[in-house]
Amino acid sequence: MNELFTIVQHFHPQGTVTDIRPLGTGLINDTFRVTTAEPGAPDYVLQRINHHIFCDVDGLQRNIEAVTNHIRRKLEAGGAEDIDRKVLRFLPADGGKTYWHDGESYWRLSLFISRAQTFDSVAPYYSYNAGQAFGRFESMLVDLPGSLTETIPGFHDMELRLRQLREAVRTDAAGRVKEVGRYLDEIEQRADGMCLAERLYREGSLPKRICHCDTKVNNVLFDEEGGALCVIDLDTVMPSFVFSDYGDFLRTAANTAAEDEQDLGRIGFDWDVFCAFTQGYLDSARAFLLPVEIENLPYAVALFPYMQCVRFLTDYLNGDTYYKTAYPGHNLVRTAAQFRLLQLVEERQEKMRAFISANV
Ligand code: GN1
């Protein structure tokens, strides 16, 4: 822990640091809350960036700076108040970059947004606000000059994720392929349909935009009244299809259970959350969305449980090398839970289509 105190000092925080303790439940980075003594000094969030997954930390932080500065300027131009609660602010470290390399790990420090809350599941009212927040996030970035790095190349490329799964099956590094035949069949049956986005992109009819690409419900900060304050966890902000942001939020928020629920009977699809989120998203994004993007939103709701099922299963077959796991078989439990959710979404495709056409 002393080591963490030393690292924080490279960012020259205001006030005296009195406490540093783990924060949140992310599966990739290690996150800590940094508390300062003085009432006037802010608290901070310290993160160790997982550079085995995000290999180009410099490019990643340049993306985040470009995005947060752009949003900050827009908020300022629009006369917004309390801007440090609406967009993340990263501190420069010694050397001038917004990260510090201690020879082994990469670290970054941002302002802690106080009086904010995160949730692993939300009521419809919150979902409407979150939908609006993600639509606004994308719309503020439609005119971002220059291009962003793909911090994980092909991150939401379904064709790539399937190739990675097939490779894991071929290698069978952990000797687990024999246990998962049922999931492999279910996945292969749907593979063609699920790669629709890549086909539309190749034909030139579907654009990539700057998306958040990890819109899990716990990556939105809400204020005390349930308003969406700020979108966090910006490592994966990159060019992608809008399906990423729309689909991944519903994957987590509309699921009535956790993404790793063991009792499949508890997994449900919350229709009211779907409706509220969709309305919020369309209210702030309909001005820039193309018909092909709107028409395929129901596909996006299925795509993300499917993709996550493929990714968790791939990691299971590879011997659990990517996601943090809490117990043996955790990635297989996650696979089963995502597959169950996918089935529930598939049953509701027509109903979703009707709701979206009535609300555009
Ligand atoms: C990871 O970092 P975290 O826990 O918010 C993952 C997402 C997955 C998610 C599944 C870089 O997100 O893509 O959807 O776990 N992030 C990365 O819970 O792989």
Ligand code: MG
């Ligand atoms: Mg997160």
